[in-house]
Amino acid sequence: MSKADEETIPLSYKYHWSQDSEMPLKDFLAKYRPSMVQNDGTKPWIWVSPPNKDDEHRSSRGEDQAIEEGCKLLEEVTARVEEIKNDSSIPARSSKKTGAKGKKEIREQVQAEATEKLKEIALEHDYVVGKWLLFAPQAKVDAIWSDLATSLVEGPLAKTKAFRAKVATSPPSETPNYQHVMCLYIPNVYDKDTVTSIMKILLRNHGFNLSGVKSDLYTLIGLDSKHPSGIQSTELKEQYFAELMSNKSSAETSETTGDVSEKSNEPSAAKAKSKPKPKKKNDPFESDDDDKDDGAKKRAKDSDDEEEQPKKKQK
Template sequence: MFEYAYSWSPSSDLSLDDFLQKYKPTMVIDDGQKPWIWVRRLEHEPLDTEVPGDENSSGPTIERAQKLLKDYSEKITNIQKDNSIPVRANKKKGLRSKKEVREEVMVEVANEFKRISEESKLTCGKWLFFLPAEHIDEAFARLSRELVTGALSKTPAFCAKVATTPSDVGLNHRYLICLYLPDLYDKASVTEVLRVACWSTGIRPNSAKTDLYTLIGLDSKHPSGIKSTTLTKAYWDEANAKPSAGESKSTAASDKAQKKTAKRQRKEDDEDGVFEDVKEAVFDEGSDEQEELGTMTSLIAAKNLPFIAPKKAKARPENDSATEGESDDLPLAKPATSAPKGPLKPVADADSSSDDEIKKPKKIRRF
């Protein structure tokens, strides 16, 4: 690999702190030559950094996966055109809907991609984090330090990168951080990295993606509709599980009590500043590597760690929930009807009078 100035490894001349101070994602403009800033814990390259034609290139495997994607894309297209498959399922006739048949094919192709990856040992992938400009510099610096010398250094995670600033950056642009691990199909290691990343850095990913998907051009805008990222509820359930086996007995006994007090406890935690609500949204990716530069999932504050974002955030995700999408610290922007901040003042009206006027007896003039 050629010498790339925006990449750090343990053998670099600069210290990690100096490197992070010198190259901040908001300060480096991508002119087509520097799309990423890299921090490597190990001298190991992710799959999606391969250059076509290299001796160790995975070209044959990529070609095989591309052909598989093409074949299944055609199969999905044929399902849409097949008039014998109804739009709505008919249980009486035993007919499945187009959606059900299509989803079955998508599960099948995902399993095929997994098989190809495991057979060829090309299982590298990454967790994807999306953050706004006001948080990206600090978030990437924190993640990098944890990766090199902190809690993440004890996990399989080996590399991180962050997108630099596009030359035509928009007002609400979101930056992408990728945290790499060697086997995205190893549920135990993926869950470990997820748990440690959330609790040690205070930021949370919104999805995971294999490098194979990136190399074959499978993204959220692919015409086949095949899912290009992976993040199931099972991962979060395991990541949120108690890490210590010794705590399992007491945890099982207190589960019922915790459910009863969950809402009250969350409120108390928020008041103490220990946790902050998770603001989530679902975002698309773009094409090729830059497809992942969608909008942010959001920040999660880790227990006993300071939260990156100030209390008054400038932007909020698309969530109308009163507990996740709104903040008591922020006034509503131009509400259609808003409650007055101060006490109501009487409005002069011919048919109305104040309470004082009603209760106050009329003066009787004495002659």
């Protein structure tokens, strides 16, 4: 099977679910489990395509040209890396004293430049589609794949720009520690906002084990982790993590600085003033008779006091 076939769904392929499928997604996932479907050369993948997702970005007029230029560049870089390896005039290690660059440093520079050139080719020909790569062990792949596919069709991922998913079926013979690869397709691997927003859902909502983001151009020119050019075949998730953490730290620092600034501008609290003693208020419900009774009692008390005073003197 060619590399191009890996990104193409065959016509009338029964291991592909879409809105036109006869059975519900739940039944499809239960019937065609990746741990049970063996690849005999005709069914390497199980696919799920959600409804109402624009699929035009899957094809590009410049796809063939991008692949041709990418293959040519890959050949040149591979040859250059081999030259560096066999060039005895290049020291094995860099030297701080002489400033001479070592084989590793020169090789990495060539590979980094090639990565940028491949990006330019993809953007120039508008062939930027790619995928998030996920891996799952044989014992857990059915549950993880079901979770991913369901989320893409009717869950959190349905609200993103992700437009298709696939999972590798099982090898024809028993393979110890076999890992099933899963791909979640996105329209533009160079759109960091989209890539990062999807990554957040994959991690926070599903807890998936992500590997990295890979361009379809890389797949179709045969660039993988074992390619002799040594070019990095994926954008590692750590790069997006680092950016997320950097943005988070900046936001937290900004909030903290703002709080301190606001507090420093607040005037010092004035000393609390002693509360004035409450004034005696007239009771609006007090009757006139009560006033008269109180007056009579007061006069009677004064009279008693006057009588007591002579008695005290007589003693």
